[in-house]
Amino acid sequence: MQRTRGVLLQYFHWYSEGGGVLWNKLAKQAETLKKAGFTAIWLPPAYKGAGGGHDTGYGVYDLYDLGEFDQKGSTATKYGTKTEYLKAIDAIHSQGLYVYADIVLNHRMGADEKEQVLATPYSRENRSEPTGPQEQVTVYTRFTFPGRGATYSDFQWMWHHFDAVDHAEEYPDDKKSIYVLEGKQFDDYVSSEFGNYDYLMGCDLDFGAEEVREELTRWGKWYLDTTGIDGFRIDAVKHIPSWFFPGWLSSIRSHAKRELFAVAEFWDPDINQLKTYIEQSERALSLFDVPLHFKFYQAGMERKNFPLDSIFSGTLVEQDPEHAVTFVANHDSQALQALESVVESWFKPLAYSLILLRKEGYPCVFIADYEGATYEDYGSDGEKYLIEMPSFRELIDLMLKLRSSRLEGEKHDYFDHPNTIGWSFSGEKALAVVLCNGEDGSKRMETGLPATEFVDCTGNSTERIKTDEEGFGDFPCKGESISLWVRSDDPL
Structure with a gap:
């Protein structure tokens, strides 16, 4: 499946609105998401959970009930009915986008x-x-x-x-x-x-039981035939034997007669654990880059004390970019969840530039970061909290436009300072990216465009920078911020 410069959108969070509205909302937004620059949509578990119409889908009860049968107190799932689910998938496909289904095989x-x-x-x-x-x-x-x-x-x-x-x-x-x-x-x-x-x-x-493996294969084929999805996000694979996936995915892909993308959640910041699982599963699936997420989490908390030039060290996108799905946050990491590891809001612009404005890896945007989110829940201390997540839609939309048009030229990395880093793509569509996690800084970078004026399309810096006769420029950046520099005569 072609994923060059593609971007995945996780179209839900743990506290997404219930009442069966999500599938209908998605169907209405499909065209808008296409225009924004997303190429694939990751949907939440679509089958009936033990909690019926209130279940997020991870407490899986019946994989064959996609909101069609009166079970566990409701016919619809939290997100809607089977008919609405299939219409949403059709709406996404009509825009030329891929659909990845979240599936829980473990329990x-x-x-x-x-x-x-x-x-x-x-x-x-x-x-x-x-x-x-x-x-x-x-x-x-x-x-x-x-x-x-x-x-x-x-x-x-x-x-x-x-x-x-x-x-x-x-x-x-x-x-x-x-x-x-x-x-x-x-x-x-x-x-x-x-x-x-x-x-x-x-x-x-019990994955060692032949009956179990056969039933999961039958269900997988039925699910493909029923929904026409283009791939899977597989939950909790650190609890599933790695040897299961080569055979299962081979059977499913053969039945589909087309390439099916598969990305799995192995929640562990240890890069060696992820690499071992990829090898043991015969490289049949990609993994979310959890080590990179925890780098973002650490960087947000430590601010200028975090060595920004080491941000990719020990990450999956550094060591196996072909099998890395990069992300800033997801439904498990958001506040008040069991795996809470919230990336500080000030650092999210930096984090998204690190996954969206580089070619390596397959980036995933979290809907709660894109649209914003407000919710209440109880913490581990028994107290109730109000959580408000800001929207970064305007900035992410800008990065998606840059990703689609400005990552063409030769890339030059300047990861040579603990608080100010940058990279550039040289050529007619040159782009210079600068990040600072401390005081104001600047980075001298190559653009391939001599005597050319550049502006920061984020508006964070208002200066105009002119490159020298060799095409190098000194590109500034405000403290704890980003600047994205493009030719002043070729704005977005």
Whole structure:
């Protein structure tokens, strides 16, 4: 799939408005998003979650219910009905944009019936050794989907399709144990946190079971045939064995008879963990550049004490740009979420320039940064907070225009100062980018255009800079800011 200079938009955040409005909103905005410069849209999980019409989709209940059946208290999902979902996809495709579907393969939640099975308790903090003997417990592991019946699939999930759960009816107050079911063990080739991080939540799928793999393949083919999507964003793969994806994606791509993009979330700032997973999965999928996100998070907090010239050190886009999806923020990192790692607002213009105005990687814009967002929720301290996220739409739109027309020439990097860095693309459509995380600074950079006047199209600097006879110019930047310099006679 052609991703040169493409830009992905994550079209939701954790607190996106419910009530079934998102799919209809997207259908109306598709043309506007195309004109802005986005090339692909990442949509939230479209199937029924355990929380019905209020579920974000990550507590997955029924992968075949795209807002069509009366299950878990509603027919529509949080985002709308199946009909509205398919119309939104058609609207996106009509603009020539790609659609990536968010899918959760790791777990199931909200079982319809309980079963009795032998299980062995393990501690959440140490999955290497059991904390007690095997005993019979009552667990919620049977999914019969009474609202859907056998429509689309007659497969029913039962305890032997899972390897572990976190709740036994006999121990309702036990919040520290994971129960490994009879004859099962944690899957291998997952994150090594806690000794083995296979288990995350709910009923954890046993990927070692052939029936499980076959059902996921059947569903994947059905989903492609039903929706016509162009790729997947795959949730929580640090809990899914890496060996699963080459075979699964090969089957799905072969069925589609077209290239399908796949990007997965492996939430770990350790670049070596990401590189290992990419290699073990036979380079079948890309990963979000979590190490780069944490660089942005750290830089925002440390301000001028952060060495800006090392911003790409130890990141996926530095070491494997072909498999790196770069991002500033997402639904997991936003304030009041379990993985909260908020990039400070003052640094977001710098961060977005670092992913949108460079050729390396596949950048993803977060809708809450693009449109802004206001929401309330409880923090880990039990207190309620009002969160207000500003909109950076005007600046991001500017960067999208520059990305589409000004990244053509030879790139020159000037990462040679801890507080002021820059890069330029030389040629007729020259662009000079300068970033400062401390005091005002400037960067002498090559443009390939002698005796040419440049202006800062952000308006942050009002000077006019003229290059010398060799095409070099001294391009200034205000403190804790960015400046994007273009020819004064060729404005956007």
